[in-house]
Amino acid sequence: MNDSEEIYDDVEVSEVRLLLDVVYAKYGYDFRDYAYPSVKRRILNSVATEGVASISGLLDKIQNDPACMARLLLHFTVHASSMFRHPSFYKCFREKVVPQLKTYPFVRIWHAGCSTGEEVYSMAILLHEEGIYKRSIIYATDISEDVIQKAKSGIFPMNMMKEFTSNYLKSGGIESFSDYYTAQYDNALFSSHLKENIVFAKHNLVTDASPNEFNVILCRNVMIYFKRELQNKTHELFFNSLIHFGYLGLGEKETLRFTPRENNYEEVDVSQKLYRRTA
Amino acid sequence: MMPGIIVIGASLGGLRALNLVLGNLPKDFRLPIVIVQHRSNELDASLVKQLQQSCKLRVSEAEDKEDIIAGRVYVAPAGYHLLIDSSLFCLSVDQPVLHARPSIDVAFESAADAFGSRTIGVVLTGASNDGAKGAALIKTRGGTIIVEDPVSAECATMPAAAIKSVGTVDAILPLPEIAPFLLKLSLRNGDRKDE
Numbered sequence: 012m013n014d015s016e017e018i019y020d021d022v023e024v025s026e027v028r029l030l031l032d033v034v035y036a037k038y039g040y041d042f043r044d045y046a047y048p049s050v051k052r053r054i055l056n057s058v059a060t061e062g063v064a065s066i067s068g069l070l071d072k073i074q075n076d077p078a079c080m081a082r083l084l085l086h087f088t089v090h091a092s093s094m095f096r097h098p099s100f101y102k103c104f105r106e107k108v109v110p111q112l113k114t115y116p117f118v119r120i121w122h123a124g125c126s127t128g129e130e131v132y133s134m135a136i137l138l139h140e141e142g143i144y145k146r147s148i149i150y151a152t153d154i155s156e157d158v159i160q161k162a163k164s165g166i167f168p169m170n171m172m173k174e175f176t177s178n179y180l181k182s183g184g185i186e187s188f189s190d191y192y193t194a195q196y197d198n199a200l201f202s203s204h205l206k207e208n209i210v211f212a213k214h215n216l217v218t219d220a221s222p223n224e225f226n227v228i229l230c231r232n233v234m235i236y237f238k239r240e241l242q243n244k245t246h247e248l249f250f251n252s253l254i255h256f257g258y259l260g261l262g263e264k265e266t267l268r269f270t271p272r273e274n275n276y277e278e279v280d281v282s283q284k285l286y287r288r289t290a
Numbered sequence: 291m292m293p294g295i296i297v298i299g300a301s302l303g304g305l306r307a308l309n310l311v312l313g314n315l316p317k318d319f320r321l322p323i324v325i326v327q328h329r330s331n332e333l334d335a336s337l338v339k340q341l342q343q344s345c346k347l348r349v350s351e352a353e354d355k356e357d358i359i360a361g362r363v364y365v366a367p368a369g370y371h372l373l374i375d376s377s378l379f380c381l382s383v384d385q386p387v388l389h390a391r392p393s394i395d396v397a398f399e400s401a402a403d404a405f406g407s408r409t410i411g412v413v414l415t416g417a418s419n420d421g422a423k424g425a426a427l428i429k430t431r432g433g434t435i436i437v438e439d440p441v442s443a444e445c446a447t448m449p450a451a452a453i454k455s456v457g458t459v460d461a462i463l464p465l466p467e468i469a470p471f472l473l474k475l476s477l478r479n480g481d482r483k484d485e
């Protein structure tokens with residue numbers, strides 16, 4: 012496919028490939044088309060934390076121990092996120108996308124790869140302040156049941172609130188951020204009314220079909236872990252899941268530029284990676 | 291096939307050092323150059339601009355799955371690891387390594403995997419051990435390691451750590467001599483491609 016195969020340490024490459032084949036065959040998680048350099052790093056991290064000597068050592072362990080597989084999965088799914096991360100993205104969303112959404116009687120939004128839900132609650136707050144949350148529904152999906160459960164709980168560490176609040180203000184928030192949660196010991200528990208129109212579900216972008224038709228799809232910092240081909244396949248899924256003139260939002264360093272669908276979207280804001288399906 | 295790649299890691303004091311190295315490379319330089327400079331997210335936007343002022347090559351921040359093009363300078367974005375996957379870049383938001391994201395080790399190791407003996411790693415000034423481990427892997431894969439002379443570096447920690455970790459590096463140079471050395475290497479690598 013590319014010339015990388017000739018250059019990489021061959022043994023390591025085939026060990027990684029074998030491990031991914033076994034993970035898929037035995038557990039159904041398909042990481043075979045994830046970008047090699049980051050997959051390899053995660054596997055080597057797992058080799059270190061499992062106390063095995065090599066990738067083939069990890070392979071042996073994984074074959075016989077589902078708990079070890081669960082821990083490997085964590086290396087693929089656990090991420091520190093933040094509410095209103097990249098505040099300028101949410102500001103732009105508020106200013107350029109929300110006015111369009113207001114023209115629809117009903118709004119469906121999909122956060123694909125939502126992790127522990129920080130960006131989902133951010134969106135709920137934003138829609139609430141813009142007066143359209145009540146007629147919106149947010150699908151929050153991720154490959155990992157663990158992070159979905161966490162997202163569902165709406166509980167975030169209290170010590171993150173300073174950062175969340177500062178991001179919120181920079182993103183154009185108009186209320187007092189602390190009104191959205193109550194403090195419980197070291198945790199902040201977000202108001203249950205924010206969850207009313209959120210559907211949390213497990214969904215694998217590699218193997219599952221589209222869950223619905225959407226006005227907005229946000230998939231930020233998920234496809235950076237995919238190979239280009241898998242990225243293109245996922246863009247196909249997103250394109251077919253968006254209504255005409257629906258919006259697609261990517262991570263700040265991702266781009267549609269090198270994908271076959273680039274001509275089917277116009278840029279809403281180049282620097283914010285917000286795109287609109289043109290037909 | 292790309293004749294090779296240069297990855298430059300810098301931390302504390304890096305901006306001045308990078309300007310000096312990049313500023314002395316000619317317009318027709320033949321290899322792609324990747325910059326990993328430690329910094330806080332806020333300082334980010336200005337780095338490309340500041341480097342471009344001194345550099346005759348086109349400087350830009352690397353985007354995910356962007357093709358690597360010879361003769362261009364790519365900067366790892368703040369808050370992301372930059373990994374090299376043979377012909378293109380991959381980003382990741384996995385945990386910081388040695389408190390750094392972007393991490394020099396991560397970039398070095400992926401370059402060593404993808405480019406093998408055609409990898410050139412450069413370690414500049416910094417108050418960290420980042421880059422030491424990755425430099426050793428580049429060396430193991432037959433690549434080249436150049437280190438800024440700790441004696442004259444603004445901060446000696448990072449260059450010294452790289453030298454200690456690698457054992458025998460290919461060159462220990464004061465800043466002004468790094469660009470000419472890279473130019474020499476690029477011509478050699480370029481010729482090897484034409485063999």
Ligand SMILES: C[S@@+](CC[C@H](N)C(=O)[O-])C[C@H]1O[C@@H](n2cnc3c(N)ncnc32)[C@H](O)[C@@H]1O
Pocket residue numbers: 087088089090092093096123124125126127129130152153154155158214215216217230231232233383
């Ligand atoms: C870096 S996090 C991004 C979280 C959030 N979107 C953000 O930007 O803060 C990547 C997420 O993608 C999820 N993910 C990875 N592969 C996936 C797949 N095949 N299908 C769905 N989600 C996936 C991971 O579990 C992880 O939660």
